[in-house]
Amino acid sequence: MQNVISMRDFSRLDLDTIIDNTLKIKRDGIPNKLTDIPVASLFFEASTRTRTSFETATRELGMKVHGFAGKEGTSVMKGEPLLDTVRMFLEYEDQIIIMRHNLNGAARFVADNIDVPVLNGGDGSANHPTQTMLDLVTIQEEFGRIDGLKIALVGDLKYGRTVHSLLQACELYDVEPWLVAPQNIMMPKWRIEDYQREVGKKLLITSDFMKAIETVDVLYMTRIQRERFPKGPEGDVDYAKVSGIFNLHAEMLKKAKPELIILHPLPRYKHNLEISMDVDCSPHAKYIQQAGNGLPTRQAVILKALGEGFEGRKKDYANNEVWQNIRVVNGAKKGEHFVYRINNGTLIDHIEPGRGPEVLKILGLQEDKDTTYILARNLRSKRYICKDVIGVPNIELNEYQLSRLGLVSSMATINIIRDNNVFKKGKVSLPPVLDRLVECQTTNCVSNPETHEFAPSKFYVESRNPLIARCHYCETPTTRKDLKLL
Numbered sequence: 001m002q003n004v005i006s007m008r009d010f011s012r013l014d015l016d017t018i019i020d021n022t023l024k025i026k027r028d029g030i031p032n033k034l035t036d037i038p039v040a041s042l043f044f045e046a047s048t049r050t051r052t053s054f055e056t057a058t059r060e061l062g063m064k065v066h067g068f069a070g071k072e073g074t075s076v077m078k079g080e081p082l083l084d085t086v087r088m089f090l091e092y093e094d095q096i097i098i099m100r101h102n103l104n105g106a107a108r109f110v111a112d113n114i115d116v117p118v119l120n121g122g123d124g125s126a127n128h129p130t131q132t133m134l135d136l137v138t139i140q141e142e143f144g145r146i147d148g149l150k151i152a153l154v155g156d157l158k159y160g161r162t163v164h165s166l167l168q169a170c171e172l173y174d175v176e177p178w179l180v181a182p183q184n185i186m187m188p189k190w191r192i193e194d195y196q197r198e199v200g201k202k203l204l205i206t207s208d209f210m211k212a213i214e215t216v217d218v219l220y221m222t223r224i225q226r227e228r229f230p231k232g233p234e235g236d237v238d239y240a241k242v243s244g245i246f247n248l249h250a251e252m253l254k255k256a257k258p259e260l261i262i263l264h265p266l267p268r269y270k271h272n273l274e275i276s277m278d279v280d281c282s283p284h285a286k287y288i289q290q291a292g293n294g295l296p297t298r299q300a301v302i303l304k305a306l307g308e309g310f311e312g313r314k315k316d317y318a319n320n321e322v323w324q325n326i327r328v329v330n331g332a333k334k335g336e337h338f339v340y341r342i343n344n345g346t347l348i349d350h351i352e353p354g355r356g357p358e359v360l361k362i363l364g365l366q367e368d369k370d371t372t373y374i375l376a377r378n379l380r381s382k383r384y385i386c387k388d389v390i391g392v393p394n395i396e397l398n399e400y401q402l403s404r405l406g407l408v409s410s411m412a413t414i415n416i417i418r419d420n421n422v423f424k425k426g427k428v429s430l431p432p433v434l435d436r437l438v439e440c441q442t443t444n445c446v447s448n449p450e451t452h453e454f455a456p457s458k459f460y461v462e463s464r465n466p467l468i469a470r471c472h473y474c475e476t477p478t479t480r481k482d483l484k485l486l
């Protein structure tokens with residue numbers, strides 16, 4: 001794996017190696033140069049530290065970097081699709097794309113469509129993996145370890161991508177993360193559940209800031225991400241409720257552990273400082289040193305991405321067979337209803353009553369003018385009392401087409417009929433990947449049609465019963481009741 005997109009992709013070994021390599025670079029300098037390799041640095045969103053540290057890292061490595069800092073002044077303002085902008089840089093033979101974008105999943109979408117490594121400098125509220133790497137470097141530097149520490153994530157845990165990536169990294173270490181935030185900017189429920197499922201432990205959730213200050217080893221402060229709140233009066237009201245909710249002052253640190261370190265990805269917000277200026281000279285304050293670690297960390301990341309790459313984290317996606325054969329007993333399909341009088345074609349039996357129209361929709365039969373079909377609703381069923389049945393004369397639907405059925409009917413039995421006989425009979429379950437089948441409900445996801453980026457919807461089925469499918473781009477999991485068919 002050469003891309004750096006989401007913490008969900010990395011193994012503990014990957015992170016430990018980056019930490020080690022970074023500390024080596026800090027001690028001994030850059031191990032090897034990548035002279036004259038061209039690199040694109042495409043920052044569609046504002047950035048100070050991430051962009052300059054990435055660009056300085058590339059220059060010190062001997063690479064040639066070009067690109068843009070902010071979408072203002074680029075053709076993005078004329079409505080250019082993301083992929084067009086990025087692909088242009090491949091024409092300059094750039095060997096790495098470093099990018100930041102306001103849409104969740106933007107880096108993943110780009111990586112799917114090009115064959116040079118993509119380094120994600122932040123995508124919407126979703127991920128900021130290299131920030132997490134430099135956070136871990138700073139913690140390691142200060143404590144000589146990461147395991148065994150209590151780490152409080154404070155502030156905007158809803159829209160803050162740095163804390164999203166950091167919590168995912170915590171899954172790989174034996175740490176005790178605390179989530180410190182009021183309800184309306186709390187970490188999304190699914191992220192909490194992901195952590196708890198992975199680690200098998202409950203997360204400590206509190207709004208008691210003082211208790212956190214007095215107990216933890218690492219206090220990770222964040223800015224309220226005003227720009228990611230919904231636009232309009234509703235967002236304004238939401239923001240007003242939380243702006244300035246956690247302001248850390250020097251005198252609040254009196255009862256802190258002597259070894260406590262205070263981190264912040266920066267910037268802090270000058271109109272309502274989440275870390276007051278009087279904390280800066282406290283021995284606990286490590287956020288400036290943390291920002292400085294951005295440079296060697298990103299050098300280590302670039303060298304690894306262009307070198308041997310990363311091991312990656314094993315993901316557990318459901319991958320059972322889509323089609324399950326059912327033994328054909330008498331070989332013929334007869335019934336009172338005329339739908340059973342199909343001599344050749346496909347007969348879909350035992351559909352849950354009322355679901356027939358949805359099945360037609362998912363198989364694309366409604367729109368297809370050339371295909372005739374028969375839909376029988378609420379037929380009597382020996383097995384299920386009542387059922388819908390669909391007959392498609394003269395067409396044998398393929399297993400992939402039929403596998404879509406699993407989304408709306410788990411009971412249906414499929415009969416492939418040839419010359420009046422049931423040639424093959426089976427049940428289908430969902431395919432492991434739902435390709436262009438359901439729409440992502442995350443408004444800021446790059447695959448959401450409203451963004452006009454044309455990222456084809458893709459979900460991974462993580463569990464079949466109950467159904468949980470995760471968006472390939474924004475990583476949000478969805479349950480059956482929230483799935484919206486395309």
Ligand code: NCD
Nearest residue numbers: 049050122162223265266267
């Ligand atoms: C953060 C970001 O952009 O997500 N900054 C950074 O990269 N150091 C945090 C923020 O903007 O609040």
